[in-house]
Amino acid sequence: EVHLVESGGDLVQPGGSLRLSCGASGFTFSSYWVHWVRQTPGKGLVWVARIKGDERTMNYADSVKGRFTVSRDNAKNTVYLQMNTLRDEDTAVYYCARGAFHLYYLDYWGQGTLVTVSS
Amino acid sequence: QSALTQPASVSGSPGQSITISCTGTSSDVGAYNYVSWYQQHPGKAPKVMIYDVSNRPSGVSNRFSGSKSGNTASLTISGLQAEDEADYYCISYTTSSTYVFGTGTKVTVL
Numbered sequence: 021e022v023h024l025v026e027s028g029g030d031l032v033q034p035g036g037s038l039r040l041s042c043g044a045s046g047f048t049f050s051s052y053w054v055h056w057v058r059q060t061p062g063k064g065l066v067w068v069a070r071i072k073g074d075e076r077t078m079n080y081a082d083s084v085k086g087r088f089t090v091s092r093d094n095a096k097n098t099v100y101l102q103m104n105t106l107r108d109e110d111t112a113v114y115y116c117a118r119g120a121f122h123l124y125y126l127d128y129w130g131q132g133t134l135v136t137v138s139s
Numbered sequence: 140q141s142a143l144t145q146p147a148s149v150s151g152s153p154g155q156s157i158t159i160s161c162t163g164t165s166s167d168v169g170a171y172n173y174v175s176w177y178q179q180h181p182g183k184a185p186k187v188m189i190y191d192v193s194n195r196p197s198g199v200s201n202r203f204s205g206s207k208s209g210n211t212a213s214l215t216i217s218g219l220q221a222e223d224e225a226d227y228y229c230i231s232y233t234t235s236s237t238y239v240f241g242t243g244t245k246v247t248v249l
Contacts, residue, residue: 055238057240064242064243065177065185065228065243066142066240067237067238067239070238080237083140115184120190123190123191124171124173124232125173125175125190126175126230130184131184
């Protein structure tokens with residue numbers, strides 16, 4: 021059974037940094053894209069970033085480009101989201117989700133981890 | 140990357156059909172047939188209902204269907220049921236190799 025579990029959410033001050041993790045199990049991890057999606061409490065979903073199984077190909081939303089970095093360690097079945105220069109508007113629940121194999125949608129999601137940016 | 144435009148809310152009575160629109164541009168919705176739809180109940184993670192405009196994943200009710208015309212995709216829920224009350228989001232792959240979500244639609248079953 022496919023499982024994705026996010027961790028690392030916390031309260032951080034504006035301008036600070038935080039690293040989220042997404043642990044995966046139940047599938048051949050290195051064969052799949054993994055995405056990060058965030059949702060401000062009570063608001064809509066926003067796509068943040070994705071990383072290909074080869075660990076070398078990444079794409080980012082304009083709102084986080086240059087501040088966030090997605091990486092993965094296929095030996096540990098884990099994807100990371102390094103978030104730097106955090107702003108109030110980065111406050112959200114962050115979900116990781118698996119990209120469906122050779123398709124363009126997200127088929128399995130974690131339960132999310134809350135990041136709060138506040139002084 | 141502006142969010143795709145969805146109506147804020149749509150409502151219907153049990154048994155009725157409703158349609159949610161998702162309007163983008165020629166750089167996202169209009170560029171590829173890579174629009175998917177997600178259902179999200181309060182406090183839960185999203186669940187895919189439609190992918191590649193009109194395909195249903197295994198296990199999703201055939202009451203859910205999707206279509207696209209130009210820069211606008213649509214999700215139709217037929218035979219509306221109480222359990223369909225949720226938020227619905229579209230998402231499209233873009234010509235920049237990124238993705239963009241819609242603004243979200245709250246479906247209310249009257």
